[in-house]
Amino acid sequence: MLILATGCDSFVEVDLPSSQLSSATVFEEPATANAAMTDVYAKMRDTGLLTGYSFGMHAALGAYTDELDYYGATGGTSFFYTNTLLPNNGDLSFWWSSSYNQIYAANAVYEGVGASTKLSQNVKDQLMGEALFVRAMLHFYLVNLYGDVPYVTTTDYEQNQMVHKLTSATVYTRIIADLEIAQTLLPTNYIGTNRVRPNRFVATALLARVYLYHGDFDAAANAASAVLNETGTYTLDANLDTAFLKDSPSTLWQFSPSFDGQNTNEGSTYIFPAGPPPFAALSNDLVNAFEAGDLRKSHWLQPVTDGSTTWYHTYKYKEPTATGTTMEYSIVLRLSEQYLIRAEARAKQGFLTGATADLDVIRNLAGLPNTMAVSQQDILAAILQERRVEFFTEGGHRFFDLKRAQLLDSVLSPIKPGWNSTDALLPLPESELLLNPNLLPQNPGY
Numbered sequence: 197m198l199i200l201a202t203g204c205d206s207f208v209e210v211d212l213p214s215s216q217l218s219s220a221t222v223f224e225e226p227a228t229a230n231a232a233m234t235d236v237y238a239k240m241r242d243t244g245l246l247t248g249y250s251f252g253m254h255a256a257l258g259a260y261t262d263e264l265d266y267y268g269a270t271g272g273t274s275f276f277y278t279n280t281l282l283p284n285n286g287d288l289s290f291w292w293s294s295s296y297n298q299i300y301a302a303n304a305v306y307e308g309v310g311a312s313t314k315l316s317q318n319v320k321d322q323l324m325g326e327a328l329f330v331r332a333m334l335h336f337y338l339v340n341l342y343g344d345v346p347y348v349t350t351t352d353y354e355q356n357q358m359v360h361k362l363t364s365a366t367v368y369t370r371i372i373a374d375l376e377i378a379q380t381l382l383p384t385n386y387i388g389t390n391r392v393r394p395n396r397f398v399a400t401a402l403l404a405r406v407y408l409y410h411g412d413f414d415a416a417a418n419a420a421s422a423v424l425n426e427t428g429t430y431t432l433d434a435n436l437d438t439a440f441l442k443d444s445p446s447t448l449w450q451f452s453p454s455f456d457g458q459n460t461n462e463g464s465t466y467i468f469p470a471g472p473p474p475f476a477a478l479s480n481d482l483v484n485a486f487e488a489g490d491l492r493k494s495h496w497l498q499p500v501t502d503g504s505t506t507w508y509h510t511y512k513y514k515e516p517t518a519t520g521t522t523m524e525y526s527i528v529l530r531l532s533e534q535y536l537i538r539a540e541a542r543a544k545q546g547f548l549t550g551a552t553a554d555l556d557v558i559r560n561l562a563g564l565p566n567t568m569a570v571s572q573q574d575i576l577a578a579i580l581q582e583r584r585v586e587f588f589t590e591g592g593h594r595f596f597d598l599k600r601a602q603l604l605d606s607v608l609s610p611i612k613p614g615w616n617s618t619d620a621l622l623p624l625p626e627s628e629l630l631l632n633p634n635l636l637p638q639n640p641g642y
Contacts, residue, residue, distance in 0.1 A: 223308035226319050232308070233323050236301045236330055237392070241451035241461070241526060244294030245337050246591075248461030248526050250475055251287055253337065255465060257592035262611060264476040264589070273476065279612040279619065283626035283642050291341070292625045295334045296348060302330040303351050318383075322393075325381030329394050332374040333402055339367040340409070340596055343621045343639055347371075360634045368410045375403040390525060391447050397423050397430075398449045401529050404537045409600060413541040420538035423448070423531070430531050432561055436495040440512045440524055448529040453522055460526045463513035466589065471500050477507040478588070481611075486585050491563040493585075510589045528591070532558055536583055543575045551575050558582055576601075616641055 223229045240246045245253040251272055258264040259277040266277035275281050281288065306327035309320050331349070338345045346359040347370045362370075378399040387393040404419035423430065433439040433446045442450070453459060468474055478497065486493040498511035513524050539554035552575060556566045559582065569578040580601055587593035598604045599620050609615045618641025629635050 220308060220311060223305075223312045224314040226315060229305070229309055229312070229315060229319065229323055232301075233305050233326055234393075236298055236305065236327075237451060238454065239294070239298050239301065240330070240334075242454070243290075244298060245291050245334070245341075246451075246528065248463075248465055250465050251290070252461075253291070253341075253592045254462065254589055255476065256287065257595040258589050259476060261594045261598065262479055262481050262607060263594050265473075265479045266476050267473040268475045279615055281619075281623060283623040283629070283638065285623070285625075288622055289625035289627050292338070292628060295338055296346075299331050299334050299348050300351060300356075302327040302334075303349060306331070307351055321381040322383060322387060325378040325396075325399070326394055328374040328378040328381070329399050329402065332371045332378065332406075335367060336371050336402070336406060336409075337592075339364050339371075340599070341622050342624055346635075358632055358634055368406065371406055372403065372410070375399050375406065379403070390442055390452060391450055392452045392525070394449050397426055398529060401448050401534055404534060408537050408541055409596070413544040417538050417541040417545070417547075420534040420541065423534045424538065432531055432557070434561065436491055436562070437514075439530075440514075440527060442522060442525040444527075444530075446531040447525075447527050448531060450525040450527045452525050456522055457518045457520060459515035459517070459519060459522060459524045460513045462510075462526055462589075463516045463524065466510045466513070467498070467516035468500060468507075468509055471502045471505060471507050473500075473507055473509070477509055482584070482588055483508050485581070487564060489563055490585065512589070532561075532586055536579060536586070540576065540579050543572055543579065546572065548572060548575055551579070555579055555582060558586060562586075618642075 221228075222232055242249070248254060250268075255264065256273050256276045259266050259273050260279070264277070266274055268274065272287055275285055275287070306324050309315060309323045309327070312320060315323075335345070335347055344361040344363055345367060347362050347367050348356055348359060349370075350356065378394075379396055382394060382396040382399055384396050386395050400419050401423045404416050404423065407413070407416035407419055430448065431445045433444045438444060439446060465475065468477075477500075483493075483497065486497075496510065496512050497508045500507050500509065515523050535554045535557050539551045542548070542554065543551035548570075552567055552569065555569075555575070555578060559565070559567060562585075567575070567578050569575040580597055580603075583593060583597050595604075598607055604620050605615065605617055608619075612619075618639070621639045621641075623642035624635060624638055629638060
């Protein structure tokens with residue numbers, strides 16, 4: 197169970213990685229094979245891009261855009277907030293190395309399960325589908341953050357140590373291929389409880405997002421529809437206060453805490469009881485972006501005052517510490533995104549009535565009337581605004597949305613010192629470039 201617990205320091209190192217599997221017996225029993233896969237999820241929850249801790253992508257990209265104001269000490273997230281990122285930034289290097297270590301572990305599961313002679317075909321399909329899903333998801337974030345990146349599909353360290361970058365278009369092609377295979381392997385039902393293991397519709401939901409980012413709007417709408425049509429499994433939670441509880445019907449996939457009674461890393465990161473904020477608070481720009489009557493402002497934002505100044509923290513997760521029984525899991529994918537993916541895809545195709553219908557589902561749930569947008573341009577702007585107030589401090593959505601809409605410069609130039617168009621990509625870690633010259637050239641602007 198612990199063979200995958202120690203990832204290699206870098207996927208380009210020369211020596212045999214410490215996580216290189218020494219025995220195929222790990223993948224000959226369902227219990228240990230499943231433990232290897234769930235260990236990957238534990239790493240994703242606690243380290244690297246997707247962690248809810250302050251060094252993860254949720255917080256850093258919130259500070260990099262216009263969602264968070266930073267109050268902590270110099271270092272870490274402060275470099276995102278002040279737009280002073282350099283190739284030797286420790287967080288960027290950690291994001292890169294931890295992502296590829298998690299990809300390496302997923303590849304180990306895929307290879308080990310595939311070679312197993314004792315696992316049933318159902319177990320093999322489930323685990324291989326999960327491994328491909330994880331591999332695709334991590335590469336998706338890497339390509340959107342760093343641009344051209346390697347797509348690593350093996351545990352062969354000799355092959356990986358001098359791996360080459362691929363064009364972003366090629367990376368997207370491989371992401372889509374992995375997810376399409378994962379769809380065929382994963383079952384329609386969840387394994388276990390609380391939706392912590394991906395099923396076929398989780399892979400489809402991620403595929404809908406990938407198609408949207410890639411500009412395949414027809415495929416994005418169809419994939420989102422496939423998820424939204426599963427009304428027997430997924431429904432929007434009408435109560436905003438329970439939408440982020442562990443048993444919310446609108447959750448597609450989430451990370452479970454490491455022990456019973458623990459709640460989310462996000463809750464411990466964002467919630468503060470008194471001011472000034474020890475880490476970060478929601479920006480005034482975001483607080484003022486909510487329309488009058490938007491229930492998300494009163495249910496998902498929490499004011500904190502010292503008598504003279506008022507700050508707001510995100511209050512989607514409401515438990516900052518452990519409780520007797522775990523109340524909240526860290527949600528990675530949820531149903532509302534599928535409505536807004538389909539809305540945007542439909543608008544891009546000119547299906548404006550369908551686009552506004554999907555948009556209004558999310559607006560109405562927040563207590564808002566139907567959109568007044570009529571033209572394609574206005575509907576797309578309304579969808580972008582809706583995504584802003586729906587997904588703040590979740591998964592870097594704001595950064596990726598502005599980037600996809602080509603609005604990073606116009607939105608961030610006035611508030612970020614020295615903002616340049618090249619800041620749409622993060623610098624490739626200097627340490628990785630020194631280890632592997634095949635990763636050159638460095639991204640422009642760095």
